[in-house]
Amino acid sequence: MxxxxxxxxxxxxxxxxxxxxxxxxxxxxxxxxxxxxxxxxxxxxxxxxxxxxxxxxxxxxxxxxxxxxxxxxxxxxxxxxxxxxxxxxxxxxxxxxxxxxxxxxxxxxxxxxxxxxxxxxxxxxxxxxxxxxxxxxxxxxxxxxxxxxxxxxxxxxxxxxxxxxxYLHNHEEKHIPNPLEQGIISEDDLPPLPENFDYDERETVLHRVCRRVDDALIHAAILKGIRGWDERHWxxxxxxxxxxxxxxxxxxxxxxxxxxxxxxxxxxxxxxxxxxxxxxxxxxxxxxxxxxxxxxxxxxxxxxxxxxxxxxxxxxxxxxxxxxxxxxxxxxxxxxxxxxxxxxxxxxxxxxEGRDAPWRDYAYIESNYWGRAIVTDRYKYVTEYKPKAVEDFQPPGPDAEQLGLAQLFDRHDDPGETENLTQDTAYDEVIETCREKLFAQESRLHRQQIVHPSPKRVISNWGDRLRGYWRHNE
Amino acid sequence: MNNSNLLHWSFDYNYGAQNPQFAQELIETLRGYNPKVGARDIQTAQTITHIYNVLPNYWCGYNRGGNTETLSIGRVIIQRSKHDNLWHYSVKYENTTSGENLQMQFCCSDEDYRPLRDNWSVDARNSANDEYSQVACAGYLTSDSEVRLRINGAEIAAGTVDASVKLTCNWALFDVIPTLARTIQASGDGIDIAVLEDLEQLRRKSRLGFLESTQTPIPLEGYYLYGVGLLPSYWWLDAHGNIAIASTFFETLVLREKTGDSL
CATH class of the missing domain: 3.40.720.10 (Alkaline Phosphatase, subunit A)
Known part of the structure; x- marks a missing residue:
């Protein structure tokens, strides 16, 4: 070389x-x-x-x-x-x-x-x-x-x-007929539904407010447009x-x-x-x-x-x-x-090159400012930080007191992530280990305050919605 | 012409652009051409030219600079003439969003499927302020039905056409669909065809079928095309044998002008 x-x-x-x-x-x-x-x-x-x-x-x-x-x-x-x-x-x-x-x-x-x-x-x-x-x-x-x-x-x-x-935006405001009924495509051409089409509704608040509720923070118009989808549309x-x-x-x-x-x-x-x-x-x-x-x-x-x-x-x-x-x-x-x-x-x-190297034993992922995940060999731990009472625009973490809801999936037995195990006390130790990894990773980050007015506005608006949810549900 | 905004779903993108309205722009564009010019007997014409307005399907944002005067992001000029039993095509595609303009030259046998013949060329020019300004591509079909492309002197294989289907260019479909309309309708499931998209991307086996008819904004018969690597597109034929609307995934081509110099 x-x-x-x-x-x-x-x-x-x-x-x-x-x-x-x-x-x-x-x-x-x-x-x-x-x-x-x-x-x-x-x-x-x-x-x-x-x-x-x-x-x-x-x-x-x-x-x-x-x-x-x-x-x-x-x-x-x-x-x-x-x-x-x-x-x-x-x-x-x-x-x-x-x-x-x-x-x-x-x-x-x-x-x-x-x-x-x-x-x-x-x-x-x-x-x-x-x-x-x-x-x-x-x-x-x-x-x-x-x-x-x-x-x-x-x-x-x-x-x-x-x-x-x-393609999805196309469904926001108009009804597009089922392509099979239109004769555009045959049933045999379509891939099947994913095995994890059905899911465990015990998701984080952040996920529900961003993606599930009727007035979801992200792409509510698409969500509304596809509410009536049947299996074939998916x-x-x-x-x-x-x-x-x-x-x-x-x-x-x-x-x-x-x-x-x-x-x-x-x-x-x-x-x-x-x-x-x-x-x-x-x-x-x-x-x-x-x-x-x-x-x-x-x-x-x-x-x-x-x-x-x-x-x-x-x-x-x-x-x-x-x-x-x-x-x-x-x-x-x-x-x-x-x-x-x-x-x-x-x-x-x-x-x-096929050589050994010191390597991490997990993946760390963030989402929508407050969302966090740790993926290990066996488990995936998903959690969220609650929005602060007064937003300071400092990305959250590590802070055990501020954690909201969580999801835990067994990646071996449930690769489709369809059963949230957090309420099973048998997994308390697993959750604790994942949290330790999360906080250890976050303590190594050089998180900086968001100063640009545009993302600050998003954090304020989304934070208000999330705070409202927590106020009504705690 | 029916001014209703209730356009067929395959070319109804009105919601994505509040001002100017997609439907209004589409209808106004269609008003601009005289469908009888050139008649439907293109076999006898010396040169036929169709000019299409390119409308963006999604979001006003794809209209360069947020221009509120027009939604158009470009035009397509398809010119063909018949010599020596071959149809010679010259296609110009201009897009102000991508900034890339294509000039394509090719010829087809005088058959219903307009099979690609001999050599073809694409001259691509970028009007955006980037290092890439121009690239020339020449192509040909080998005796083994392999598509070969020469780009700035480097020659590459672009796939082999299945022996069971005829190869044409997507821009020749503006003639193939009117010619084969009745055959397609009679076929039920449609017919198979290979398409060399913009003379560079081979879509080995695509299905061309009849969709349905609509009366809005004018009487039209709809056809669909899809295949491996090819999102469904919808082609709408007017009563005079012209593809009046062609809605590909991201843009809708609307016929705005037609000329035929032999008529």
Missing amino acids: NERPNILFINTDQHSWDAISAYGNPYLRTPNIDELHRNGTSFRRSFCTDPVCAAARSSWATGLYTSETGVPFNGGYVHPEIPDLGQLLNAGGYKAFHCGKWHVPGRNVRKSFRALYYGQRDIGAGGAAYYDSASTHAVADFLTNYDRDDPFYLQIGFVDPHDVCE RYLRWNYYRFIEKVDAEIGRVLALLRETSLHHNTLIIFSADHGEACGSHQMFQKFTLYEESVRVPFIVACLGEDIPVEKDRFDETHFVSGVDLFPTVCDYAGIDVPERVQGLSVRPLT
């Missing part, structure tokens, strides 16, 4: 960990992501830091958790003093390029990176149908013209399958979701083919991941924003299509908990750049 390889970070948006045909999903075809798996290591225990675009992406950009970055939901702003990956790579002698979706509010991608393509109307949350093909063209132009000796870092942010959000949602993934897989295919054709594949490390997943009917839920597996667990593949970079190929890593914060130190490791002291993540490079 050359001392400093090219690094290509391909990311999709809202792509659940198991929506890949090489992983055994029979309801879609992803030959190109499959090729990445055959040429690399797939980390099966990979989790986003926060199941929403801007928040998760702020972790990619900084190597920090979202209560540190200033982006605890889509409306946040990255604290200005935090260095981002583009700045670091450029300072370290790499040419850092960006193409496609960025969605890290508070950080100008055109200043941190050289932008190959970012849209006439800057790419925001969605719009794959407009942007993804143009992104591929931009990358094609880049790869076929790159004749420099110095290595590049290129991140390609494809928007799909995020357009499934627009299955048709899944069918559509998989088509979006096939679309983006085809775009990835063109990029990989051009990488081979230009012979850049020999010395190019490829990292493939997604910012967060998609519920897609599990727990009768849609989109992300929840701490359930489908929403927080994402693909993470490290690959090389050539032989110059040592990467264990065609291998599943079922052991190590990988997080969105690990992208930053992994890229820095391959680039030979020192990682800033505050970065929380770990480089997966030794794992990719």
Whole structure:
């Protein structure tokens, strides 16, 4: 391997960990992501830091958790003093390029990176149908013209399958007939309902207020629009979701083919991941924003299509908990750049090369500012902080007194997360262990007060609703 | 023309754009063309041109700059002429949201399915302020039905067409659907076709079927298309043999002008 390889970070948006045909999903075809798996290591225990675009992406950009970055939901702003990956790579002698979706509010991608393509109307949350093909063209132009000796870092942010959000928005205000009755599709074409379609209603207050109640804080209009959905509508949602993934897989295919054709594949490390997943009917839920597996667990593949970079190929890593914060130190490791002291993540490079490395034994995830989860080998513990009586805009934790409700799932016996075990005293010790991990992790964070007025407004408004709920129910 | 805002669900995106209204823009656009120009016998025409207004399906935000004068985010010009028993297509697609404009050239055999022939080309230009400004793609079909693409001199395979289906371009569907309308309706489950989307992305096997009819805003017959890697799109044929509305997942193309120089 050359001392400093090219690094290509391909990311999709809202792509659940198991929506890949090489992983055994029979309801879609992803030959190109499959090729990445055959040429690399797939980390099966990979989790986003926060199941929403801007928040998760702020972790990619900084190597920090979202209560540190200033982006605890889509409306946040990255604290200005935090260095981002583009700045670091450029300072370290790499040419850092960006193409496609960025969605890290508070950080100008055109200043941190050289932008190959970012849209006439800057790419925001969605719009794959407009942007993804143009992104591929931009990358094609880049790869076929790159004749420099110095290595590049290129991140390609494809928007799909995020357009499934627009599919759902389409149901807000109008009735769309059942596609089977319309003759558009046959019953046999539709994937089945997920096994965890039914769920345990003992969820956290945060989850219910954000996603379940009629006037939910997030996407209440969609919730209202799909109230009357029958089983086939849910299955048709899944069918559509998989088509979006096939679309983006085809775009990835063109990029990989051009990488081979230009012979850049020999010395190019490829990292493939997604910012967060998609519920897609599990727990009768849609989109992300929840701490359930489908929403927080994402693909993470490290690959090389050539032989110059040592990467264990065609291998599943079922052991190590990988997080969105690990992208930053992994890229820095391959680039030979020192990682800033505050970065929380770990480089997966030794794992990719088949070497042992000290590693965490859990994943830590945040959601909607107050939500928290710890995923261990056996259990997932989900909890929430109650909003403070007087909001100080300091992201909460660690604070046992302020914890609200919780969920505990046995990942071995109940992988679909359908039975909340918190009320069974036999699990008190498990819960205590998970809480210890949670608080230990949070005590290592450099949480900073949110100062930007826009996210402060969201925290105030959401906090009011949550406080109202707690007042009436305690 | 029926001014009702109760458009068919497949192209009703009125709620996403309060001002200007999607329905109003769609209806106004359709008013602009004379459906009888060019007649329906395109077999005898020398050059036929359809110009479509591109409306964003979702959110006013996809209209560049929040322009309140018009919802349009671009246009498509489909021009074809017949020489030597081949249909020669020139398609221009402009999108002010992506900033990318495509100029596509291809030709098809003079058959109902308009099978792609010989070589084709795509010239993509980016008007946004980025490093990417232009890329040229040339394509051809090998004798083994493999789609090959040359992009800036680098040649890649883009998939192989199944022997059981004919390959056409999505922009030729504006002629394929009117020509095959009765066949599709008679088929019940629809017919299979391979589509080379924008002359670059092969959708190996797609299903083209009849959906239903509507009278709003004008009498239209609806058809659907979907397949692997292809979200359902809906194609609405007017009484004069024109695709008046084509609603793909993210945008709705509305016929605004038609010319035929032989008529």
